[in-house]
Amino acid sequence: MTKKNISNKTEETILMVAKNVFLNKGYKMATTTEIANQAGVTHAMLHYYFRTKDNLFSKVFEHYAKIMLDSFSLFLNEDHPFAEKIAFGIEAHFDFIASNPKLPYFIVSELINDNNFFKQSANKLLPSIKNIFNQLENNIRQEVDAGRMQYISAQDLIYDIICLNAFVFIALPAFKNSNCISEEEYSKFIAQRKAENVQTILNRIAVK
Secondary structure, three states: OOHHHHHHHHHHHHHHHHHHHHHHHHHHHOOHHHHHHHHOOOHHHHHHHHOOHHHHHHHHHHHHHHHHHHHHHHHHHOOOOHHHHHHHHHHHHHHHHHHOOOHHHHHHHHHHOOOHHHHHHHHOOHHHHHHHHHHHHHHHHHHHHOOOOOOOOHHHHHHHHHHHHHHHHHHHHHHHHOOOOOHHHHHHHHHHHHHHHHHHHHHHHOOO
């Protein structure tokens, strides 16, 4: 393995560990010392790659946010009927959260705690978010003009998707703790919720 490959692997390991520590402890309670220890690197090495906790958090946030934004861009550029693209986008967003189930609660907590650095990191993504909204709005208006769907603004559509998908995983711990759902039923429940969320959005935009 070349030095470059080793360097990339080390950086990826630190990012993965940092994500888990930030999600479990929140931004304020997370420490670079703990992240370095769990990643199996020295604190000096972590500092070499990322310099500060702020910069490390920014890299983690931007990395995973980019994955999510890229998935939205991908479904919009697919050569399929609009309803199919929307369904694919909802499923991609749902699967992303399912792979990072603590992410919605983390975001809500950081916003409630008025984490200015979190807000600053989110603001860096505004140009990409606006591009997606503009592209989606254009597609929606084309579909409405062709009589294939009811109008809903791009902002409202994305908001509905995020709320439906995120709340599944925000509420899930309460269901588990109250024994409303067993571990055996978990996979079936998740698959059912994803399908119902897709259908809810498609019903919302369907021509009546």
